[in-house]
Amino acid sequence: QLQLQESGPGLVKPSETLSLTCTVSGGSISSSSHHWGWIRQPPGKGLEWLGSIYYSGSTYYNPSLKSRVTISVDTSKNQFSLRLSSVTAADTAVYYCARFRTGSTGDYWGQGTLVTVSS
Amino acid sequence: QSALTQPASVSGSPGQSITISCTGTSSDIGGYNFVSWYQQHPGKAPKLMIYEVTNRPSGVPDRFSGSKSGNMASLTISGLQAEDEAVYFCSSFASSTTVVVFGGGTKVTVL
Numbered sequence: 001q002l003q004l005q006e007s008g009p010g011l012v013k014p015s016e017t018l019s020l021t022c023t024v025s026g027g028s029i030s031s032s033s034h035h036w037g038w039i040r041q042p043p044g045k046g047l048e049w050l051g052s053i054y055y056s057g058s059t060y061y062n063p064s065l066k067s068r069v070t071i072s073v074d075t076s077k078n079q080f081s082l083r084l085s086s087v088t089a090a091d092t093a094v095y096y097c098a099r100f101r102t103g104s105t106g107d108y109w110g111q112g113t114l115v116t117v118s119s
Numbered sequence: 120q121s122a123l124t125q126p127a128s129v130s131g132s133p134g135q136s137i138t139i140s141c142t143g144t145s146s147d148i149g150g151y152n153f154v155s156w157y158q159q160h161p162g163k164a165p166k167l168m169i170y171e172v173t174n175r176p177s178g179v180p181d182r183f184s185g186s187k188s189g190n191m192a193s194l195t196i197s198g199l200q201a202e203d204e205a206v207y208f209c210s211s212f213a214s215s216t217t218v219v220v221f222g223g224g225t226k227v228t229v230l
Contacts, residue, residue: 037219047157047165047208049219060218096164103153104212104219105170112164 002027004097004110012091012117018084022097022110029078030055035100038071038082040093041112048093052100053080087117122147122220123209130228131199139225141192141209147220149190153212156185156194159224160205168207169194196227204229 008020022036029036037052051061053071061069070083084091094112101107124142131137141148141156148154154172157165167176169185172192182197192211196203209222 035218039219039221046223047210047221049210049221052218060216063217100219103151103155103171104210105153105155105167106157106165106210106219107167107170107176109164109166 002099002108004099004108006095006097006110006113008113008115010114010116012087012115013119014088014117015086018082018087018091018095018115018117020082020095020097020113020115022080022082024078024080024099029073029080030075032056033101035060035104036073036080037098037100037106038069039096039098039106040091041096042090042093045093050082050084089117091115092117122213123211123222125207125209125222125225127223128226128228130230131196132230133199133201135199136195136197137199137227138196139194139207139209139227141194141211141222143190143192143211143220145190147190147211147213148187148192151212152187154185154187154192155210156183156192157208157210158203158205159208165208199229201229203227 035052038050073080096112097110098106099108156169159165172187206224213220
Protein backbone atom coordinates (compact mmCIF):
# COMPACT_ATOMS: atom_id res chain seq x y z
CA GLN A 1 0.00 0.00 0.00
CA LEU A 2 1.47 3.31 -1.08
CA GLN A 3 1.91 5.84 1.71
CA LEU A 4 2.94 9.49 1.65
CA GLN A 5 4.16 11.44 4.66
CA GLU A 6 4.81 15.17 4.87
CA SER A 7 7.53 16.52 7.13
CA GLY A 8 8.94 19.92 7.94
CA PRO A 9 8.65 22.88 10.31
CA GLY A 10 5.21 23.70 11.62
CA LEU A 11 6.05 27.36 12.15
CA VAL A 12 7.66 29.72 9.66
CA LYS A 13 8.34 33.42 10.07
CA PRO A 14 6.94 35.98 7.62
CA SER A 15 9.18 36.68 4.62
CA GLU A 16 11.05 33.41 5.12
CA THR A 17 10.89 30.25 3.01
CA LEU A 18 8.60 27.35 3.83
CA SER A 19 10.20 23.96 3.15
CA LEU A 20 8.43 20.61 3.26
CA THR A 21 9.37 17.10 2.20
CA CYS A 22 7.10 14.25 1.19
CA THR A 23 8.44 10.74 1.71
CA VAL A 24 6.88 8.00 -0.40
CA SER A 25 6.84 4.43 0.91
CA GLY A 26 5.35 1.21 -0.37
CA GLY A 27 6.11 2.12 -3.98
CA SER A 28 8.52 3.94 -6.23
CA ILE A 29 8.42 7.62 -7.05
CA SER A 30 10.08 6.77 -10.38
CA SER A 31 6.93 6.18 -12.39
CA SER A 32 6.30 7.84 -15.71
CA SER A 33 2.57 7.35 -15.21
CA HIS A 34 2.32 9.61 -12.19
CA HIS A 35 3.13 13.09 -11.05
CA TRP A 36 3.67 14.08 -7.46
CA GLY A 37 2.01 17.20 -6.19
CA TRP A 38 1.55 19.63 -3.35
CA ILE A 39 -1.86 20.92 -2.36
CA ARG A 40 -2.73 23.26 0.49
CA GLN A 41 -5.86 24.08 2.44
CA PRO A 42 -6.11 27.23 4.56
CA PRO A 43 -8.12 26.74 7.74
CA GLY A 44 -11.79 26.37 6.89
CA LYS A 45 -11.21 26.87 3.18
CA GLY A 46 -10.86 24.86 -0.01
CA LEU A 47 -8.05 23.03 -1.72
CA GLU A 48 -5.42 24.77 -3.81
CA TRP A 49 -3.02 22.91 -6.06
CA LEU A 50 0.46 24.41 -5.77
CA GLY A 51 2.38 22.35 -8.28
CA SER A 52 3.54 18.92 -9.40
CA ILE A 53 6.68 17.14 -10.49
CA TYR A 54 7.44 14.04 -12.50
CA TYR A 55 10.32 11.78 -11.45
CA SER A 56 12.22 13.09 -14.46
CA GLY A 57 12.20 16.51 -12.83
CA SER A 58 9.62 18.15 -15.09
CA THR A 59 7.60 20.61 -13.05
CA TYR A 60 4.21 22.30 -13.35
CA TYR A 61 3.17 25.16 -11.10
CA ASN A 62 -0.02 27.01 -10.25
CA PRO A 63 0.31 30.25 -12.26
CA SER A 64 -0.84 32.31 -9.28
CA LEU A 65 2.09 31.09 -7.18
CA LYS A 66 4.65 30.24 -9.82
CA SER A 67 7.11 32.95 -8.82
CA ARG A 68 7.32 31.67 -5.24
CA VAL A 69 7.07 27.87 -5.61
CA THR A 70 9.82 25.37 -6.30
CA ILE A 71 9.27 21.61 -6.31
CA SER A 72 12.14 19.16 -6.53
CA VAL A 73 12.51 15.38 -6.49
CA ASP A 74 15.10 13.04 -5.02
CA THR A 75 14.53 9.60 -6.53
CA SER A 76 17.33 8.04 -4.47
CA LYS A 77 15.39 8.87 -1.30
CA ASN A 78 11.92 8.40 -2.84
CA GLN A 79 11.09 11.95 -1.79
CA PHE A 80 9.91 15.18 -3.31
CA SER A 81 10.02 18.61 -1.74
CA LEU A 82 8.28 21.97 -1.71
CA ARG A 83 9.80 25.38 -1.18
CA LEU A 84 7.54 28.44 -0.93
CA SER A 85 9.37 31.72 -0.61
CA SER A 86 8.44 35.07 0.93
CA VAL A 87 5.62 33.64 2.99
CA THR A 88 2.93 35.70 4.68
CA ALA A 89 0.09 34.87 7.05
CA ALA A 90 -2.00 34.04 3.99
CA ASP A 91 0.22 31.00 3.45
CA THR A 92 -0.89 29.46 6.73
CA ALA A 93 -2.51 26.18 5.75
CA VAL A 94 -2.50 22.42 5.96
CA TYR A 95 -0.12 21.26 3.26
CA TYR A 96 -0.74 17.90 1.59
CA CYS A 97 1.39 15.89 -0.77
CA ALA A 98 -0.32 13.53 -3.18
CA ARG A 99 0.23 11.17 -6.07
CA PHE A 100 -1.62 12.05 -9.25
CA ARG A 101 -2.18 9.61 -12.06
CA THR A 102 -3.43 10.12 -15.60
CA GLY A 103 -5.82 13.04 -15.85
CA SER A 104 -4.62 14.42 -12.54
CA THR A 105 -6.54 12.01 -10.34
CA GLY A 106 -5.15 12.25 -6.83
CA ASP A 107 -5.33 8.66 -5.70
CA TYR A 108 -2.98 8.72 -2.70
CA TRP A 109 -2.63 11.58 -0.22
CA GLY A 110 -0.50 12.25 2.80
CA GLN A 111 -2.18 13.03 6.11
CA GLY A 112 -1.28 16.70 5.81
CA THR A 113 0.83 18.99 7.94
CA LEU A 114 -0.19 22.35 9.37
CA VAL A 115 2.21 25.18 8.66
CA THR A 116 1.62 28.43 10.47
CA VAL A 117 3.25 31.64 9.33
CA SER A 118 3.82 33.88 12.31
CA SER A 119 6.56 35.86 13.96
CA GLN B 120 -11.71 32.26 -5.67
CA SER B 121 -11.64 28.67 -6.83
CA ALA B 122 -11.36 27.75 -10.49
CA LEU B 123 -14.40 25.47 -10.32
CA THR B 124 -17.71 26.54 -8.79
CA GLN B 125 -19.60 24.40 -6.29
CA PRO B 126 -22.56 25.20 -4.04
CA ALA B 127 -21.48 25.91 -0.49
CA SER B 128 -23.86 23.41 1.04
CA VAL B 129 -26.32 20.67 0.23
CA SER B 130 -28.47 18.74 2.68
CA GLY B 131 -30.71 15.72 2.67
CA SER B 132 -32.39 13.21 4.91
CA PRO B 133 -31.13 9.66 5.36
CA GLY B 134 -32.10 7.52 2.39
CA GLN B 135 -32.63 10.46 0.07
CA SER B 136 -30.53 11.31 -2.98
CA ILE B 137 -28.57 14.51 -3.36
CA THR B 138 -26.59 15.96 -6.24
CA ILE B 139 -23.63 18.31 -6.04
CA SER B 140 -22.77 20.38 -9.07
CA CYS B 141 -19.34 21.54 -10.19
CA THR B 142 -19.19 24.18 -12.90
CA GLY B 143 -16.11 24.97 -14.92
CA THR B 144 -15.29 26.02 -18.46
CA SER B 145 -14.42 24.50 -21.79
CA SER B 146 -10.77 24.75 -20.71
CA ASP B 147 -11.19 22.31 -17.85
CA ILE B 148 -14.33 20.25 -17.22
CA GLY B 149 -15.73 20.75 -20.69
CA GLY B 150 -12.47 19.95 -22.43
CA TYR B 151 -11.51 16.69 -20.77
CA ASN B 152 -13.08 13.62 -19.18
CA PHE B 153 -10.82 13.99 -16.16
CA VAL B 154 -13.14 15.07 -13.38
CA SER B 155 -12.51 13.72 -9.89
CA TRP B 156 -14.49 13.98 -6.68
CA TYR B 157 -13.05 13.84 -3.16
CA GLN B 158 -14.65 13.39 0.24
CA GLN B 159 -13.09 15.10 3.24
CA HIS B 160 -14.09 14.52 6.83
CA PRO B 161 -12.94 17.03 9.47
CA GLY B 162 -9.24 16.80 10.19
CA LYS B 163 -8.68 14.18 7.51
CA ALA B 164 -7.05 14.14 4.11
CA PRO B 165 -9.26 14.13 1.02
CA LYS B 166 -10.34 10.69 -0.18
CA LEU B 167 -10.86 9.92 -3.85
CA MET B 168 -14.49 8.95 -4.52
CA ILE B 169 -14.88 9.33 -8.30
CA TYR B 170 -12.31 9.63 -11.09
CA GLU B 171 -12.51 10.21 -14.83
CA VAL B 172 -16.07 11.51 -14.42
CA THR B 173 -17.83 8.23 -13.66
CA ASN B 174 -15.40 5.70 -12.21
CA ARG B 175 -15.34 4.56 -8.59
CA PRO B 176 -12.13 3.37 -6.93
CA SER B 177 -12.26 -0.01 -5.25
CA GLY B 178 -14.03 0.22 -1.90
CA VAL B 179 -16.21 3.24 -2.69
CA PRO B 180 -19.92 2.35 -2.35
CA ASP B 181 -21.92 2.26 -5.57
CA ARG B 182 -24.34 4.82 -4.18
CA PHE B 183 -21.77 7.39 -5.22
CA SER B 184 -21.96 8.22 -8.92
CA GLY B 185 -20.60 10.89 -11.21
CA SER B 186 -21.64 12.45 -14.48
CA LYS B 187 -20.82 15.35 -16.76
CA SER B 188 -22.64 17.51 -19.25
CA GLY B 189 -20.81 20.26 -21.07
CA ASN B 190 -18.90 22.38 -18.59
CA MET B 191 -20.67 20.98 -15.53
CA ALA B 192 -19.95 17.82 -13.57
CA SER B 193 -22.14 16.31 -10.89
CA LEU B 194 -21.77 13.95 -7.97
CA THR B 195 -24.88 12.08 -6.85
CA ILE B 196 -25.15 10.30 -3.53
CA SER B 197 -28.09 7.90 -3.48
CA GLY B 198 -29.43 6.47 -0.24
CA LEU B 199 -27.75 9.13 1.85
CA GLN B 200 -26.20 7.83 5.06
CA ALA B 201 -24.99 9.59 8.19
CA GLU B 202 -21.36 8.82 7.38
CA ASP B 203 -21.70 10.68 4.09
CA GLU B 204 -21.74 13.97 6.00
CA ALA B 205 -18.51 15.62 4.87
CA VAL B 206 -17.13 18.22 2.49
CA TYR B 207 -16.90 17.19 -1.16
CA PHE B 208 -14.47 18.73 -3.62
CA CYS B 209 -14.43 18.39 -7.37
CA SER B 210 -11.31 18.72 -9.47
CA SER B 211 -10.42 18.65 -13.13
CA PHE B 212 -7.43 18.44 -15.39
CA ALA B 213 -7.09 21.89 -16.95
CA SER B 214 -4.15 21.87 -19.32
CA SER B 215 -0.65 20.52 -19.76
CA THR B 216 0.62 23.33 -17.54
CA THR B 217 -2.16 24.04 -15.06
CA VAL B 218 -2.70 20.39 -14.48
CA VAL B 219 -5.09 20.46 -11.52
CA VAL B 220 -7.92 22.81 -10.57
CA PHE B 221 -10.25 22.36 -7.60
CA GLY B 222 -13.70 23.50 -6.67
CA GLY B 223 -14.34 25.38 -3.48
CA GLY B 224 -16.01 22.45 -1.75
CA THR B 225 -19.60 21.57 -0.79
CA LYS B 226 -20.61 20.76 2.77
CA VAL B 227 -23.08 17.88 2.78
CA THR B 228 -25.31 17.72 5.83
CA VAL B 229 -27.40 14.68 6.65
CA LEU B 230 -30.50 15.95 8.40
